[in-house]
Amino acid sequence: MGGFVNRQPTYKLSERPGEVRTIDKIKAKLKNLRSPEKQADSDTWKPPKLEYAVLPDGERLGGWTTAEVDELDDLVRHQLHSRRAKFKRSMKGFGQYVRRPLGLFITVYATLITLFGAAWVLFLIGWISLGSQKDYIVNIVDNVLVALFAIIGDGLAPFRAVDTYHMAYIAHYHRKTWKRREKLGLPELWDHNDLPEQRKEDIAPPPQVDIESLCARRMPKSFARRIAPRxxxxxxxxxxxxxxxxxxxxxxxxxxxxxxxxxxxxxERKFSKSHTFYKPHETETHYAFPLKLLFAVVLLLDLHSCLQITLGACTWGISYKTRPFALTTVILCFSITCNIMGGVLISMGDKRTRKHEVIERMMKQELTSEAIETINTRRLKEAEERGEIDPEIRKRREEEKEREENEEIKKSWKSVPSLPKKLLGKGEDHRQPSLPVEARSSSSSTHVDSPKRAGSSSSKDKKSSRQGGTALQPVQEVPTVAQPTYPQPVARRGEGVVPPKKGVGQKVLAGFRKADLDRS
Known part of the structure; x- marks a missing residue:
């Protein structure tokens, strides 16, 4: 029959249902099962697309229309870019600051120093004629200025001495830790200013991957528990x-x-209670404060107190008729310079350690919450005009909000008698809490793709990086026992990477943005 009859027929044999391999069953089940992660993603709430606004934690804008969401984003954009809105926001913050005891004291103190200082200068240069009473009136103004300066310089001298005592222990144990780690051959810390708290035996071992957990990623746990052994x-x-x-x-x-x-x-706990700028460990908004800047700030503040005590002794111990004018002038200039330099170093340390992205996000969240409150208030007013809501509801909300602000201010005034305890590191703790060990940046520093924070490297690190960055060799305490080798410290951010060039417009916008964040 030629090509009509196939003398070598082929057959496609299929396996019996009982002979299907176990791995094929698993593959079919995994293909048919829906991923729990995808199911969770589809069931969860989808946030709206916002360009400028950042929703606070827990806020979902339930029942908002697209037009209202766009209006919210536009309000936040206006608050970020409008100079008038920034000025109103700063004045509102200043008003709340003055209503508290510390803000009121600093405002009155700075005003008195400015007025008496301006009068002292005008009397000396002769713009205001005093006649034969010039020396006497200038001496009175000089005594008032020295007394105002002594409130801070002489009044805080005992507390600054206690802070120096705490700082000496902090610096001692920092250097002891660095030297001991170098002696043991351990690599550099992710941030040498943030000493770890956990002990070696408390470090959790790396997680072990088992077949049951892998199956549980794609199917329910009860089903994975039965499938994994097969x-x-x-x-x-x-x-x-x-x-x-x-x-x-x-x-x-x-x-x-x-x-x-x-x-x-x-x-560390005592010093950080006395000085809010010092953060021994990483927090939500800042990294650990640099030890070198801390050492310099404490010494400058101590020198400022010593110079203020000397200035008061010279001013009140020597008659103004025989006292050299250059003596008090030189002491006053050096004293003010020390105080200003201490503030500048604190500001430098704050800018170096702050998390700019986190602070910017928190500022946008605060502006977004204010914009949400504005839109909700407008909604209530519109509902009142339509007669849907009783006007007493909005008034009651405003009264509750005002009552909460007044309670907070009263609480701050009640804490004034405990100010000496606070300066000594005692009393209630108002510090920003440190992050848990697992949430800190140092917990992920063992990975190669985890860059170190810029600015946390020491001069020793920079010197070793210029020499080629060889691995740190351990010290052989016992020559007969082989010591383990440790990994090379992680490369720091900014080393060996050429940043992209920015245009003039980008630099100007970045400067305005940074100035706005610093002011906020």
């Missing part, structure tokens, strides 16, 4: 090897003894 060992090993990630060992642990660590934490 997977052949060959395929299970392949799946585990494919999903296994290499985790470098974590060397962010303290090398101090428990007694030394407790002493260090005690002095």
């Amino acid at each position: 997977i052949p060992k060959k395929y299970a090993d392949i799946m585990i090897a494919r999903n296994q990630t290499e985790v470098e060992p974590n060397y962010e642990y303290t090398v101090l003894s428990p007694e030394e660590q407790s002493v260090l934490e005690y002095h």
Whole structure:
């Protein structure tokens, strides 16, 4: 029959239902099952598209239309870019600041120093004629100025001496930690100003990947618990090897003894209660404050108090008729310079350690909450005009808000008698809490793709990077025992990377943006 009859027929044999391999069953099940992650993503709430506004935590804008969401975004944009809105916001903040005891004291204190200082200068240069009483009146104004300066310089001298005592312990244990880590051959800390608190034995081991957890990613846990033991060992090993990630060992642990660590934490807690600018560990908005700047600030403040005491002794101990004019002038100039330099160094440390993106996001969240409150108030007014809501509801909300502000101000005034305790590091703790060890940036510094924070490197680090960045070799304490080798410290941000060039317009906009963040 030629081509009409196939003398070598072929057949397509199918396996019986009982002979289907286990791995094929698993593949079919995984293909048919819906991923729990995708299901959770589809069921969760989708945030609206906002260009300038950032919704506060927990805010979902329930029942808002698209037009109202666009209006909210436009209000936040106006608050960010309008000079008039910035001025009104700053004046509102200044009004709230003056209503509190510390703000009122600083405002009155600065006003008195400005007025008496201006009068002193005008009397000396002769713009205001005093006749034969010039020396006597200038001496009175000079005594008033010295008394005003003594409120801060002489009044805070005992507390600054206690702060110097705490700072000495902080600096001692910082240097002791650095030297001990270098002696043990440990790599550099992610931030050498942020000493770790956890001990070596408290570090959690790297997570182990098992076949049951891998199956639970794609199916319910109860089903994965029954399927995992049936997977052949060959395929299970392949799946585990494919999903296994290499985790470098974590060397962010303290090398101090428990007694030394407790002493260090005690002095850090006392000093940070007395000075709010000092942060021993990473917080939500800042990294740890640099130790070198802390040392310089404390010494400058101590020198300022010593010079103020000397100025008061010379002014009140020597008669103005025989006292050299240059003596008090030179002491006053050096004293004011020390105080100003201390403030400048604190500002430098704050700008160096602040998290700009986090602070910007928090500022936008605050502006967004104010814009939401404005739109809700307008909604209530419109509902009142239509007769849908009783006008007493809006008035009651405004009264409650005002009552909360007044209660907060009263609470701040009640805390005035406890000010000496606060300066000594006692009393209620109002510090910004440090982040947990797991949430800090140092917890992920063992990965290669985790860059170090710019500005946290020491001169020793920069010198080693210029010499080629060789790995740190451990010290052989016992020659017969081989010591383990440790990884090379992670490369710092900005080293060896050429930043892209910015245009003139981008530089100007960046300057305005930075100035706005600093002012806020």
